[in-house]
Amino acid sequence: RSACLDFLFQYTSIADNVETLALDADVQNLVKQLSDLLLYNAKKEVPKMPKPRPSEPHYDSESSAHVPRLCQDVIESLLQFAEPDRSSRWLRMCFEIDPDSEMTQIHLWQSYQATFLKYSQTHANLIAGEFIKNVSNTFTGASAQVANSKYVIKGIRPRKIAHDVDGKELVKCCWRTNPTDVPQEHITIFANESGKECGEFFSNGPKVWEHILSSHLQVPKKAPITANGDAPQPPQSTSKVAAFDFAAADSSLSYSCKWSSCPRQISGDHNLPVGLALLARHINTHLPDSGPLAEQRRQNQHNSKEVEDPVPSNRVWHRTMADERNDAAGLPLGSALVLRNIARGVRKMAHSANGAAATAAAVEEKAHPTGEDEQHPRDGEDDETAVAMPESPVPASAELMKKIFDPIREKLFFAMAHNPTLKDHLTAVLCAISNGGG
Structure with a gap:
């Protein structure tokens, strides 16, 4: 079959041969067989698409557990400001403008x-x-209202990621917690996912790391070193891991x-000490990069919680043979090239079985010249100077x-839509x- 397709490709490359083929052979049956080869040995493939992310949650007056919780260090940095400036800065860190959202005044106050x-x-x-x-003074458009017998603040909602006073995103501790160990007012x-997540926001990754080791893993820090009765000195090592005493960790945990x-x-x-030290280093892999090229690497960083398994789509590909460059190859490619040659050859034909068809073809040639003269338009382009012939019959070539391609038109469109290789x-x-009127 491959040799036959190679011959047909060379043979149909000449327009006169296509005319001979159309008149003297069963060209309709030929193109039907060629169309059947367009998906020869095709492998079905269901592409997987990224799982669509759910829409952002709407924070309404019933929402009471969506306010970011700042760590102690961040809160203490706000204490240097007097009220109402302190509360304004805290509001901008934990809330954002949203004209369609509202929350109850009591939840905001709490x-x-x-x-x-x-x-x-x-x-x-x-x-x-x-x-x-002060909320209304801090956020343009936020206003205290009464809605459904409740006192609400309309125009703001809690941020999903808290910011510092300069607008930089803080780092959230995503450590899983036991709700029974979390104060009810915090829940x-x-x-904090109803007490199932720590949820505290810190100024940077190293602060989160220290918080996890101290608060969640309960690893004690090494005691300050004293030398000859002098004042305690900090550890000599600059490594934060060296500041923790893994050997003193509770082995019962x-x-x-x-x-x-x-x-x-x-x-x-x-x-235990070695395992804890390795675990401490592992925790750093979850935290934002703080190295010298952090900003460059951060562009390719993804939160592990947001990565979703791809889901099958409704589309089905029928992939046929391809070469090492992923270009079409084999029988499907040969069939497509022969079909293209036949279509181009038929388009150039002016032959008809009777004088009426011949006349119609001649009229078509005058209205839409297709010769090689330099003044003629290219194939497939309309001639703006041509005389309109609304009553002219359909040319024999069209x-x-x-007649040749209408029976396989649906197959052609299906193969084009489902075979990306071809x-x-x-x-x-x-x-x-x-272009040939088909």
Whole structure:
């Protein structure tokens, strides 16, 4: 079959041969067999598409557990500012403008109280009325309203990722926690997946790392070194790992990585101090890059929680043979090239079986010249100077084109739509058919 296709390709490259083929052979049956070869030995493939991400949650007046919780260091950095500037900065860090969102005033007030109540003895907080008024002063368009018998603030919503005072994103601790160990007021106010996630925001990755080792893994830090009775000196090593005493960790506890869905466990091949040190280094892989080329690498970094398994799409590919450059090859390519040659050859034919058809073909030639004269337009282009002939009959070549290719038109479109390897060649076939009146 391959040799036959090679012969037909060479034979149909000459327009006169196509005319002979159309008149003296069963060309309709030939193109039918050629169309059957367009998907010869095709392998079905269902491409997988990225799972569509769910739309952003709408924070309405019923939402009470979506406010970001800032770590102690970040909160203490805000204490240097007096009210109402302090609450304005906190609001901009944890909330953003959204004209379609609203939240109850009591939820907003409770989140402010829960954040700064610990420091209220030394840093006075705003009273409720002044705080609500300051929300409108901080965010343009935010306003206190009464909706459905509830006092709400309309025009803002909690951020999913808290920012610092300069607008830089803070780093969230995604360590899994036990809801029974989380204070109930934190569960009802802050964004922590109902107590199943730590959810605290820190200024950078190293701060999160230290927080995990100290608070979640409960690894003690090494005691300061004293020399000859002098004042305690900090550890000489600049490595943060060296600051923790892994040998003093509680051996009765179970240690593993609980960052999001990470399954990492301490290997049984190592003793506890070594295993904990390796786990500590592993935790760094979940945190933002803080190296000298961090910004460049961050462009290609993805949050592991946001990576979704691809899902099958509704499209089915029928892939045929391709060469090492992924170009079409084999019988499907040969069939497409012969079909293209036949379509181009029929388009150039002016033969007809009777005088009426011949006259119609001549009229078509006058209205749309296709000769090689330099003043003639290229094939497939309209001649703006041609005389309109609304009553002219269909030329014989167009009738022949339809007679040959109409029975396989559906196959051509199907193969073009479902065979990405061959689509460019089939596009050329369909263009030649269209240009010839088919």
